[in-house]
Amino acid sequence: MDFTTREIPLCEVCQQPARQTCGGCKLVYYCSRAHQKLGWKEGHKLKCCAYKIQYSEDFGRHMVATRDIQQGEIILREKPAAIGPKIACKPHCLSCGLKLEPIQKNDELDFYKCSSCNWPMCSIDCEKAEVHREECKIMTKRNYKCEIKYESADKVEAAYCIIAPMRVLLMKQTNPRQFENVMSLESHLKDRINTPLYLVIKANLVTFIIQVLELPFDEETILKVSSIFDTNSFDVRSPDGSKRLRAIYVTASMMNHNCRPNTRHIYLGDDNNLTLIATVPISKGEMITATYTQSLYGTLDRRKHLKTYKCFDCECERCQDPTEFGTYLGNIYCSVCNGASSDRTIGQRGMLVSTNPLDETASWKCEKCGYYIQSRQMFWGNNALKQELNTINKSGPRCFEEFIDKYKATLHPTNHLVIQAKLALLQIYGNYEGYTLTELPDYLLKRKIDLCHDLLEVADKLEPGWSRFRGTVLLELQAAMTMQTKREFEDEKITKSAAQEQLMESMVLLQEAVNILRIEPQMKTVLETKVQELSNLLDNTNL
Incomplete structure (x- = not known):
């Protein structure tokens, strides 16, 4: 007889044996549906989540999955603890963040x-908004009047550097618990304190807080708040680019960085609530990660960006791989192999890769012939080509196509500079005036489809799963494939059954794009329209 006993879970409410688990976190049990509802009302609602925050010597505080998380599942919704304009920016409304246009006065x-403090705003409603209330009150009390005025459309104002830190400091009286939450975040102030930027911030922000507003904070606390913003803030942008802010989300800030993250996030509603979405399945116990930089930067640029702005050296799996998972995103062809070989097919060319990707001073070596170059040569060459790409005329495709052709013997087809040029072309072909899908000649339509496949190959390696990058490329691909099918059928190059089969392939791509992008409000109407149009084509016997 087996006398071993197995621990029976107990109901969170009544402590009686229970079999029904919480559908959200899978961590607590209930004996009945009624007790589950009661437990939710009594506090489990605030604790129920698919993650926990834990600490380790290697990673500090970080977020870990408490159960298996499905692809596309929402992991977290969070309101900003503090939000404000960027350190320097064109005039924006202090309440809603809208980029301002001048009016005739x-x-x-x-x-x-604002009728009280004179800061540029977009309307009387925003002037009276809660987010502006306390700062306006203290500035008015101290007889401070903002002096920003319209001078030109391109004028950037440094005065905005005071707003976000001031809002956190004012929380000490208005919301002390939130103030402590923000102040508990990592600041890296010691790494920033003597930088040129912080010497300017010290002269402006500290002087404003202590001398102008006469708030009871010392210099270190003020600079710490500014550094906490620089270390932890998320770049909040509206889809149309009319709003750009920075915000602190205390819980989301606990996520560690990874150059191949397993989540993406979007901002919903006027309150800019952060919504965190799993882009791939995440197993119980696995770290939940986000990216603090641009996924399509090469390793040199990513690590430099992270060191400069986030004050740490990334050592993730991608950063350690000299080929970046076989994409060669930051690599170039070996000039010796290219010059010596008459066979210059891609498969035969040697690639220069870093001998130690975690050391920016390490030399670069050809995988094929062993030729070395110094790291500074890679920096100089990379920066020169970036500058050239940035100065390209972006009104049409010609300059981008010329850039790709000009450097095809130097840059791998998935080098990050080539990828940026291809992304630009993807937007132009099918979307710009004179290059809409109906206007594109067949060879450019095929070019767009080829560009989509090139970019999807990179997405699968660097941003796998339901990333926004993959979703937007899929949307472009299905539209181009649908147009190609229509033309081939109309020109009697394919039969009706072949056309319907190809349209079904487009529908599969579109459905995946819908799964990825449907949570983004600005995409809802676009996606519904595209699905309806493609469904009509499939149902139409004449296509």
Whole structure:
């Protein structure tokens, strides 16, 4: 007889044996549906989640899955603890973040201004918004009037550097618990304190807080708040680019960085609530990660960006791989192999890769012939080509195509500079005036389809799963394939059954794009329209 006993879980409410688990976190049990509802009301709602925050010597505080998380599942929804404009920016509304346009006032152009503190705003409603209330009150009390006025459309104002830190400091009185939450975040102030930027911030922000507003904070606390923002803030942008802010999300800030993350995030509603989405299945116990930089940068640029702005050296799996998972995103062809060989097919060319990707001073070596170059040569060459790409005329495809052709013997087809040029072309072909899908000649339509496949190959390796990058490329691909099918059928190059088969392939791609992008509000109407149009084509006997 087996006398071993197995521990029976107990109901979270009544402590009686229970079999029904919470559908969210899978961590607590209930004896009945009624007790599950009661437990939810009594506090489990605030604790129920698919993650936990834990600490280790290697990673510090980080987020870990408490159960298996499905692809596309929402892991976290969080309101910003603090939000404000970037350190320096063109005039934006302090409440809603809208980029401001001047209005005619007394025979000259200027912005709408808050009637109390004189900061540029977009309307009287935003002037009275809660987010602006406390700062306006203290500035008015100290007789401070903002002096920003319209001078030109491109004028960047450094005065905005005071707003976000001031809002956190004012929380000490208005919301002390949130103030402590923000102040508990990593600041890396010691790494920033003597940088040129912080010497400027010290002269402006500290002077404003202590001397102008007469708030009871010392210099170190003020600079720490500024550094906490620089270390932890998320770049909040509206889909149309009209709003750009930075915000601190205390819980989301606990996620560690990875150059191949397993999540993506979007911002929903006027309150800019962060919504965190799993792009791939995440197993119980696995770290939940986000990226703090651009996934399509090469390793040199990514690590430099992270060191400069986030004050750490990334040592993730991708950064350690000199080929970046076989994409060669930051690599170039070996000039010796190219010059010596008459066979210059891609498979025969030697690639220069770093001998130690985690050391920016390490030399680079050809995988094929062993030829070395110094790291500074890679830096110089990379920066020169970046500058050239940035100065390209972006109104049409010609300059981008010329850039790709000009450097095809130097840059791998998936080098990050080539990828950026291909992304630009993908947007132009099918979307720009004169290059819409109906206007594209067949060879450019095929070019767009080939570009999509090139970019999807990179997405699968660097941003696998339901990333926004993959979703947007899929949307472009299915549209181009659908147009190609229509033309081939109309030109009697394919039969009706072949056309319907190809349209079904397009529908599969579209459905995947819908799964990825449907949570983004601005995409809802677009996706519904595309699905309806493609469904009509499939149902139409004449296509």
